Amino acid sequence: MVKVEGLEKKFREEIILTDVNMSMEQGKIYGLVGMNGSGKTVLMKCICGFLQPTKGSVTVDGKVIGKDIDFPQSLGLMIETPGFIPYMSGKSNLKNLALIRNQISDKEIDEAMELVGLDPKLKKRVSKYSLGMRQRLGIAQAIMEHPRLLILDEPFNGLDVQGVEDMRKLFSRLAGEGVMILLASHYDEDIRTLCEDVYLVRDHHVTKKEKEET
Amino acid sequence: MRDKREIVFWSSVIFLAQILLMLAQMTQYGGEDLYQPLKFLYGDGYGRAKLHNVEQYMWLLELSLYCIVTVRKIVQYKEEDSYMMIVRYPDFRSYYRAAYGTFVKYTVLYQIFLFLGTLAGTGVVRLGHSVRGVCWQPFLLSQGCMFLGNLCFGIIMFYLILHFNAVKLAVVLYPGLPVIAIVLRERIPEAVSNWNPGSWLMAARSSRMVSGGFPVGIVFLIEIIIFTAVSILSVEKRLCVPVSGKQRHLPK
Numbered sequence: 001m002v003k004v005e006g007l008e009k010k011f012r013e014e015i016i017l018t019d020v021n022m023s024m025e026q027g028k029i030y031g032l033v034g035m036n037g038s039g040k041t042v043l044m045k046c047i048c049g050f051l052q053p054t055k056g057s058v059t060v061d062g063k064v065i066g067k068d069i070d071f072p073q074s075l076g077l078m079i080e081t082p083g084f085i086p087y088m089s090g091k092s093n094l095k096n097l098a099l100i101r102n103q104i105s106d107k108e109i110d111e112a113m114e115l116v117g118l119d120p121k122l123k124k125r126v127s128k129y130s131l132g133m134r135q136r137l138g139i140a141q142a143i144m145e146h147p148r149l150l151i152l153d154e155p156f157n158g159l160d161v162q163g164v165e166d167m168r169k170l171f172s173r174l175a176g177e178g179v180m181i182l183l184a185s186h187y188d189e190d191i192r193t194l195c196e197d198v199y200l201v202r203d204h205h206v207t208k209k210e211k212e213e214t
Numbered sequence: 215m216r217d218k219r220e221i222v223f224w225s226s227v228i229f230l231a232q233i234l235l236m237l238a239q240m241t242q243y244g245g246e247d248l249y250q251p252l253k254f255l256y257g258d259g260y261g262r263a264k265l266h267n268v269e270q271y272m273w274l275l276e277l278s279l280y281c282i283v284t285v286r287k288i289v290q291y292k293e294e295d296s297y298m299m300i301v302r303y304p305d306f307r308s309y310y311r312a313a314y315g316t317f318v319k320y321t322v323l324y325q326i327f328l329f330l331g332t333l334a335g336t337g338v339v340r341l342g343h344s345v346r347g348v349c350w351q352p353f354l355l356s357q358g359c360m361f362l363g364n365l366c367f368g369i370i371m372f373y374l375i376l377h378f379n380a381v382k383l384a385v386v387l388y389p390g391l392p393v394i395a396i397v398l399r400e401r402i403p404e405a406v407s408n409w410n411p412g413s414w415l416m417a418a419r420s421s422r423m424v425s426g427g428f429p430v431g432i433v434f435l436i437e438i439i440i441f442t443a444v445s446i447l448s449v450e451k452r453l454c455v456p457v458s459g460k461q462r463h464l465p466k
Contacts, residue, residue, distance in 0.1 A: 048297070048301065050293075050297065050300075069305070070304075070305040070306045071300070071301050071305075072301075075301045077297055077298055077301050078298065079297050080294075080297070082298055083292075083294075083295030083296055083297070083298070083299075085290060097298065097299060097302060100299065100302040100303060100312075101302050138298070141298050142298070145302075
């Protein structure tokens with residue numbers, strides 16, 4: 001369970017977010033919508049622990065981020081452009097990442113890649129990947145270690161129609177397995193079809209909206 | 215596997231470059247006596263010796279190789295490109311320690327292959343000349359100067375890149391300062407040039423080799439202190455707001 005209470009974030013004197021209150025539970029998909037520059041990514045980074053709120057707090061499973069823990073445990077994350085090593089293949093990049101925790105096998109990496117529509121045997125370097133392929137690889141690295149919390153910043157960018165459909169099914173399935181997913185998107189359809197609750201970021205505030213209002 | 219291939223590749227480049235450096239210096243001095251390798255390399259008075267272009271370029275290559283080898287690795291840990299990697303560590307400290315371990319590993323590897331290349335280069339040079347013997351003290355002093363200098367410069371580069379995202383500043387620092395020491399040494403008074411930490415990489419600029427050189431013991435102590443202090447700062451404390459917290463680009 002993720003709770004954001006009274007969160008405010010400023011950069012120097014500029015207010016980005018103020019008085020943000022959110023509550024998110026396991027097994028649900030939450031949407032985050034807002035214009036470019038509204039603060040969606042800043043909010044996601046505060047939840048993940050990369051940014052310290054100026055005021056307020058983020059609590060994940062009862063632990064305060066930045067105080068009890070640096071980042072949420074069991075977190076799968078895709079924020080901004082994933083920073084893969086360009087001269088290595090997709091599988092090699094994922095293997096490198098998996099070695100950090102050393103919790104999953106080669107087979108599970110292959111499964112994650114296949115789930116997102118990538119061929120694990122592909123030797124092509126990531127620098128030669130299309131945007132859509134990189135996006136898929138970014139999702140693969142986020143899900144491969146079976147996280148309980150998934151934070152995805154515009155995961156459908158660059159994906160073709162079939163890819164979007166496949167990812168929607170994947171996220172729905174993961175939510176059914178108890179994963180809490182927070183995803184930011186510009187596309188109304190993604191929010192309408194996928195998310196149970198939607199948060200709108202506008203004028204430095206975050207408000208819970210009915211899906212019809214987005 | 216890829217990492218091992220990279221290590222083999224760059225190690226070979228460093229090793230061969232160092233042999234070439236030794237040969238380049240031999241060419242300049244027309245086969246003089248090699249009794250003391252450093253005396254041969256730099257002449258009796260380093261500050262007054264002419265630095266030939268070949269030697270300059272070889273030194274620039276060697277310094278650049280260290281920069282290429284370590285900066286490439288450190289940059290992979292840069293926070294704004296590493297979000298998906300960072301969250302896999304238990305906390306920020308573990309992540310910084312992992313990055314630090316990589317930096318130390320590559321600095322040590324660089325030095326090992328530099329040392330082996332210098333040995334091999336000295337051996338190649340000796341084959342072509344009548345040599346009474348090699349004086350190990352200046353040889354080891356030279357290696358010590360390079361190693362401690364690289365550790366000192368390297369940890370500052372590491373700190374700048376990882377905590378301030380200042381890759382360009384790091385690269386200006388090294389090989390910038392050593393390049394100034396090498397290229398401008400004839401134009402700057404020795405006493406002034408010896409204050410340039412870039413000169414501290416070169417044993418031949420030390421008081422053990424030339425009069426008026428930098429005091430090698432004190433310099434080693436300073437470098438060890440800097441290395442230790444910046445190491446602790448780099449790993450134990452997240453001193454800086456990450457790049458994402460500074461308005462280098464508009465937040466989404």
